[in-house]
Amino acid sequence: MSHRNAPLSETGRLRLARCVVDDGWPLRRAAERFQVAVTTAKRWADRYRQHGAAGMADRSSRPHHSPRRTPTRTERRIIKVRVTRRWGPARIAYLLGLHPSTVHRVLSRYRLARLRHLDRASAQPIRRYEHNQPGELVHVDVKKLGNIPDGGGHRITDRQTGHHNRKATTTARYKHGKPKIGYSYLHTALDDHSRLAYTEILPDETKETAAAFWHRAHAHFTGLGITIHRVLTDNGSCYKSFLWRDTLAGLGITHKRTRPYRPQTNGKVERFHRTLADEWAYNQPYTSETELRQAFAPWLHAYNHHRAHTALGGRPPASRVPNLSGQYT
Structure with missing residues (x-):
């Protein structure tokens, strides 16, 4: 043109x-x-x-001959290293004695997928899926976070001050005498179609806690007009228990578990937990566990109702739940 x-x-x-x-x-x-x-x-x-x-008509400006083009044998070596070792252009260039821009140009010429689009285990392009309706599949998982001592931990202070704050916050001790602040466990149920999330901060991840959480999560989604058909979890002990099995069976829900050592299958809730950590847990320096928890409910509301989600075309998860506000009941 x-x-x-x-x-x-x-x-x-x-x-x-x-x-x-x-x-x-x-x-x-x-x-x-x-x-x-x-x-x-x-x-x-x-x-x-x-x-x-x-x-x-216009003709292509590409030359008929390119005597300085990278030899075919070198291109094959670049592609072989990329496929077998899954390295980026810079590492491939250092191995083969080439310039990184040359390697990048060869990879682009043959339209090889970027490394972030490949599965690490198989080197195959990641196959993405999405169910058609809310409730067809709900991802469930737990994320463990360390509690914050009053006055702040060593991440926002120096180690000496952080240790002093830990001692002042709790009297519990490990066997070696270090103050035992403990952990919080974020139990999350995330709808596959809408990415709508329901999360609670709980003290442990036992089977009783997980089963009680699911009853509340199920009631939450049911109140939004979402009927849950299947639940996908990893192979954590609480999800392999008879109590968890009976809890889902009593609600008429099918339970699916991921393949061992394959967290990518439950990737949507894993990615949500990464977003949660980046935008809430580690977004600012909190000076106490109470301050951190007070900021959670507003953040979760913003995530579900206002935050633009890239997988949803820039719309929030609430846009995919027809009766979220309850106005049609």
Whole structure:
């Protein structure tokens, strides 16, 4: 396609060529008439003599021969290292004695997927799926976070001050005498279709706690008009218990577990926990566990109702739940 300031379109080129070839105009006169260089007028006239009107179309500027192009054997070595070792352009270049830009150009030429689009275990492009309706599949998982002592931990203070704050916050001790602040466990149920999340901060991840959490999560989704059909979890002990099995069976829900050592299958809730950590847990320096927990409910509401989600085309999860506000009941 011609650029916006080109003096000749395909039609203009054809008119110029016909003036020279068919009507016998001198090249200089035709060039002045169409306000182009004499060499330009000669180029289109010659193409018209050889190819007729079809010769007025743009041609590729790619050269017929590229003597300095990377040899085919080198390209094959680059591709082999990329597929077998899953390295980036810089590491491949250091191994083969090439420049990183050369390796990147070869990878782009053969349209090899970026490393972040590949599964680490199999090196195959990641297959993404999404269920058609809310409730067809709900991902459930637990994330463990360390509690924050009053006054702040060593992440926002120095180690000596952080240790002092730990001692002042709790009297519990480990066997070696270190203050035992403990952990919080975030139990999450996330809908596969809408990415709508329900999360509670609980003191442990036992089977009783997980079963009680699911009753509340199920009631929450049911109140939004979402009927849950299947639940996907990892192989944690609480999800392999008879209590968890009976809890789901009593609600008429099918339980699915991921393959061992395969967290990618439950990737949606894993990614939610990463977002949760980046945008809430570690987003700012909290000076106490109470301050951290007080900020959680507003953040979760913003995530479900206002935060733009890239997988949803920039819309929040609430946009995919038809009766979230309860206005149609």
